[in-house]
Amino acid sequence: MNAMNPPDTRQPLETRTAVVTGAGSGIGRAVAAELLRTGWSVALAGRRAETLDETAALVPGAPSIAVPTDVSEPGEVTRLFSAVRDRFGRLDLLFNNAGTFGPGGVPFEELPYEAWRHVVDTNLNGAFLCAQAAYRQMKEQDPQGGRIINNGSISAHTPRPRSAAYTATKHALTGLTKALSLDGRPYRIACGQIDIGNAATDMTERMRTGIPQANGELAVEPVMDVADVARTVRHMAELPLEANVQFATVLATAMPYVGRG
Template sequence: MDAVRRIAVVTGAGSGIGRSVALALAEAGWSLALAGRRAGALEETAALAAGAETLCVPTDVTSPDEVAALFGAVRDRYGRVDVLFNNAGTFAGGGTPVEDLAHETWRQAVDVNLTGAFLCAQAAFRQMKEQSPQGGRIINNGSISAHVPRPHSVAYTATKHAMTGLTKSLSLEGRPYRIACGQIDIGNAATEMTERMQAGILQANGTLAPEPVMDAADVARTVVHMASLPLEANVQFATVMATTMPYIGRG
């Protein structure tokens, strides 16, 4: 990074992958803006990142006004953004067959996973374009579901496929402004969202089977590597997964 002081915004920072990435960035010397719906959870992440400079901004990423307020607070506190880890997401509708999926549930998945990611990326892009030195990096949290679906996951899978298009478009449009964009596709990291996988989850052949998981810290180390590259280099897509999860050969 060009700036000696490196500033990262992490959405969904109150738990799971977001918290793990925030702590790994803190350990690597980054200053952090932590965003998420729950103020208490953000404060817990900040406390765990003791020694790092942190800013907690409760944010609903589906709200343009709240996203604007988040990046305004970051600008006021730090003066710039070097990295956005675009991580906030929901598995809304997971486990529901397509014919039974409620419109409201579909909209929730699209609003959080796609529109929320776009709003945060747009705000970060604007800041990175305007700041001096110009540029920065956006890292989108995709998923194995950006490649292949699970049964009964149409809303989540559709939004994660769309995330890949968002990543590619941001990469292209960011070139003139030294804005890099990459995507990390994560499979079976051990978080609150994946607890059910170890008890047994629906497979493509209709059976229930437990699936292996990996430590979320292994994902976080990859994000830190992506974040720390000079802007002349970019990890466009990375897949980090539990080694023996049923991805290769799924379906």
């Protein structure tokens, strides 16, 4: 064997299966469609069946299942991954994407506990539940292994004003990514994180009209095509398991991040 050309140990593309959470809109929809267009089988998870069906319809005939799921509910997450096992037999990728920003513009001292808890339950606890279910399946399947990609955010590095709940969960997600990357080594489970800034989705629509800055002013911010995020996720996903993009930051070039505020 030529040491300069090691064997390609990637799973054949026609058998690759992914779970995408938050697949009914925004980044999740774009990533799911990109994977379906390029030969993946995809389980679409999200709260609303109708939006999941709309995502599946973007790539007619591609192998997909829609599983309405509240990722903050352990029983629903168990049902999601059981459906994936029953339909596809294995799992090669989890894109842990479901998330919520929470109430915008609320001063920290006025943030209701219920709002804090909702963001934590969705962004952090939901990511944990899905990652744990994926990890178990990847560890037990033959051939063993798979990849988990967590959707972080620019807010995993630098907060926006009045975003304590969202920022706290995204910082915590970075810790989860590192822990999974370490714990997954013996089982060929790779874990990485993509930190996204100002992808053009419904969630970022307010950036086109003006969003609060650290100095108190409102400013319009540039956005980028969400398709560029989807292609980056697919690149991360299709690496052999011997290689991993630990952290990737993909953002609108001129958005306020480096030197934010």
